[in-house]
Amino acid sequence: MFGKRTSFGGNTQSAPPPSRPVEEPRPTPQAEAPAPEARPAPAQQQAKPPREEVMDIHATESAARDKNYFQTKSSIFNALIDSIDLSQLAAMDQISAREEIRDIVAEIIALKNFVMSIAEQEDLLEDICNDVLGYGPLEPLLARDDIADIMVNGAHRCYIEVGGKVKLTNVRFRDDAHLMNVCQRIVSQVGRRVDESSPICDARLPDGSRVNVIAPPLSIDGPALTIRKFKKDKLTLNQLMKFGSISPEGAEVLRVLGRIRANVLISGGTGSGKTTLLNCLTAFIEKDERVITCEDSAELQLQQPHVVRLETRPPNLEGEGEITMRELVRNCLRMRPERIIVGEVRGSEAFDLLQAMNTGHDGSMGTLHANSPREALSRLESMITMGGFALPSRTIREMIVSSIDVIVQAARLRDGSRRITHISEVLGMEGDVIVTQDVFLYDILGEDAAGNLLGRHRSTGITKPNFTEKARYFNEEAALVDALERANVEHMDMMR
Template sequence: MTPQPGSGVVRAEATGQAAPAVDRALVDAVRPLLEANGAPGHLDRAAFDAALAVAVEQAVRASGAILGSHTFAQVCRAVRDELVGAGPLQPLLDDPLVTDVLVNGPREVWVERAGRLTRTRVDLGTVQDVRALAVRLAGAGGQRLDDASPTVDARLPDGTRLHAVLPPVAPRCPLLSLRVVRSRAFTLDELVAAGTLAPGVVAVLRALLVARANLLVSGATGSGKTTLLASLLSAVPHDERLVVIEEAEEIAPAHPHVVRLLARRANVDGAGQVELADLVRQALRMRPDRLVLGECRGAEVREVMAALNTGHEGGCATVHANAAADVPARLEALAALAGLGRDAVAAQAASAFDAVLHMRRERDGMRRLAEIAMVDRAPDGALRVAVAVTVDGDRAVPGPAWAALAARVGLRTAAGAA
């Protein structure tokens, strides 16, 4: 794997990285050669890789190094990662078992793999190298990250979600959090095989889809809300039109008719902002069979509830909540941002949403559908979420609101029954 001694092209691998660490001088030499061979921004992946190989070969030849075919391919990949990827972090992001990459310092890189956090041996160099990587990734996501704007949320070109914080907000070193967004939606049966769904709840979920029930998927960050929602939407009949509204493109159902609307932040002059609430109103004019909001996190909840109260069935949204029973308090807090009082929220939500699907992240790292609950109003008029199905291991246990759920979707057998 090592080229001729003293070449300066590749540093010996001593950090446990999946690829050799490329000398900065080589990257700097490749960049102008690559631009001379064709503007990278205007090339597709195959054309870019071809132009990159030519540029790397020219730069290596100029340095006097001799590389074997295997090492040359590794160097090309490492240079590509430095130019348009996440540098030394890219092999971690490419690991299909990795969901999160967390950088706490140059030699403090952690990954969540298969639901568990583990520390890697990746060495990012110096604190300044970490800062340069964070700034470059933010720029790739179209966001600004500097002393005047020391925090950023961005979406990288491959869909990876980036959150970065610079000193002095992060006292010792820039902090990076990268969440991998997988492009393939799982089927409901695959979620059963993975342990996310108990076998007995699949029939209930399919019945909710057939009955065009309006669903609210709740759970904590990283509990699998988006994964479940994408799987549910993949099971929607293919002759229906899905209009999906998100802050950033995450939901990727395996469905032939999906159109997307993405929110847009204001530019440096404070103009051009398009909020989720605006997009919900626009979506109503786009003939949606099912209206989908990726996440309710603010005043847009008012527009969603209003939309689902105007004859639009089969809609879906997600919301952060600790448990299904906590959803009313969460909706009230969000709706208060839109000026709605408690009574108005209860009236709107009870009519807008049929069921809550609550996801929970267990201590073993698994994400599981823990509860299915029905939304209605209590005798005192307050918004109520009553549990219809509780998942206990692999068993789906009927709860107090099972009869209401069965009546809504036309099920005759209890949850979990054959």
Template sequence: MTVSLELLDRVRGTLASQGADPTPARVAAALRADGAVFGDSTILEVVEALRREAIGAGPLDRLLTEPGITDVLVNGPNEVYVDRGAGLERIPLRTGDEPSVRRLATRLAAAAGRRLDDSTPYVDVRLPDGTRFHAVLAPIASPGTCLSLRVPSRKVLSLQDLVTAGALPPSGVAILQDLLDARLAFLISGGTGTGKTTLLNSLLSTVPTTERLVIVEDASELRPAHPHVVRLESRPPNNEGTGEITLRDLVRQALRMRPDRLVVGEVRGPEVLDLLIALNTGHEGGCATVHANSAADVPTRLEALGSLAGLTPQAIQSQIASALHAVIHLTRDPTGRRRITEIQAVTLTPRGTITTTPAVLFTPTGAIEEGPASRHLTQLLTRGAAA
């Protein structure tokens, strides 16, 4: 039996008027007071629904634990979409009316220590279970309060798992492993939902256990299977506008923590300058992810981010030239399949500008092709292995 929202509302109202917790005995009494007779299974279902509403994610709770779901989106009352790896699909799940969705949003924000109300109508936080939660209240959002939940992977995939999933050709494992062993500095690029964090998790899990990983993120998502990991997480300002800790602050602190690998979960602001400076001052093997439509767009993307730190295009390009070696790019096809498409080498053009040039191409059929920069990448790998 599925408990109706109307019944839950009535039981909730009865318990609220009594100031009582939703224990099985009190829920049974409230149901009897409602004038109907219910079995033990219904009583336990009501108790569980009220528990989820009080400390979980309400009607979305089961979705956050369902294997295979990576994203849960709520577009106002009773409009819920999930992504199980094949694109978004709408599911028949009732969330209640607009006040119910708003209550859920404000409670989840409060669980992460943030305020969500008309004066601060949007929030982006990490929930205690690691879920990335974003919300925008109505009427700023239409057709109602909108929730976006990015569910963290319950399992860190190995490179072999990516091969099995069709995201990487079998012979591509050795290439990526060589890139790590040579301690080249690299970026993982791609659009939203292409698997950048998943790939970075897999790569970091293969780093020798003798090395210390220091990971800097806005919201803690990286969970590599590695015994020596230190995580630093940024913090937004409080309601009084104080107490903010930025990624730039944390990258600088990370450099004082003797990292063997400095990792930035995602560069999307002026922290790109601090990362590049770190990679230019002896911190080899550093890496990060960046949003970009193609690997060729990465230099331009970094220039735009560098401008936020007050750098000219020429200044950021000079930093890139000596700091970065490669870009690994991922895509997601219309069927939802995520795939590593290429590795491009960061190169200097005759005009003195930075570009990326294809070095290794992974075709949809699983074949590997050499690009114009394949020799350049091989030289970098050889030089790094010999160092």
């Protein structure tokens, strides 16, 4: 099938001498232990070398192994590209293409007389398959469902977040050019590019995972790649309850809010789980509702059949062709939406979203960065003001009050856990101040021996919040009142 496969067969005379590319180098004399028969030395001479010196030796050995490995891999990779028909490879399914590449690489290793163990050869085969068909060294990390974030700081440092904690991995790229090739492959899938003339790029993976790339000269120590991974199985409110992110009674209140078409703003810091929570709330949208989503990078995974997904577009090389979030939100109003979902409110689109919520598009939702419900309202006001709207502060606040029903606050705590800390409703105005009322709160009670924070969700004692009227209209009042009363009884029992 691959007519060029034998093209490297005649080059065996000029092949490099046999080598063991991943063989560990001989320890340096300074690192060798003294011979047993050596005369005892003073205590000062018998002391172990400083930790920094040992680390430097290990780092040198690791760098030498990496250099040998990448040289061998580069030689085999170049021979593979010369011998394979990429157009025919692209027409094959993933499994068949991977098997074909493995066969050819094994043949190249035999012809070029590389000497390596079966385990070393297997690692090399897997790496080359990932380079040709996937995202290179990132493939093993992308395959793991327990990783929340992948952070690549240049070619030789890659961190991951697992269980809320950031850890350094042994994933390495050959050099910055190798890393840039992987970045380019990712962003090209969504019609974007990243290079010196356009060094910042937002993109997404096929599963919706968010990708950000910033390249030199803006990134001084090499390209920086950040991937916010999505789980293969979409999280639900039931799973959030199992994780302790929300209590059963709080989850029932959130379910009711999704069903009764309340206008919800989800607030939280970076990595607090705002998009995940928004996905959970959209699960309660009725199947027959027309939903339109607006995002910078399409991340939301709505399950309803009648969904229109819109995505912003950056400017081209000439600085033209940009489509902003505000333009998308304004265009939504001409598309007969029943709900508008904004992935993240960052600027003047806040004004148009509030207008939509206030003009018959009940049940619209969005997220923004803020550390508390009160701060979220202030940020909304600031975004509208910075958008160039010459409106008095009181007018903007009245618009916020008439548009937003509930603010749900998510937080990432210092032990890495994510919790819903507030469910707050917007009541109205007292003078020039917006009045809010907490329905559910999360209290931190302490921490265990492992450093994990201990806390509990509690009701504030309110049994009939302002959105009870909406719940009655959608026949959800009984479920709402029951959840709040159960939460109040549980809180009183704990107080005793």
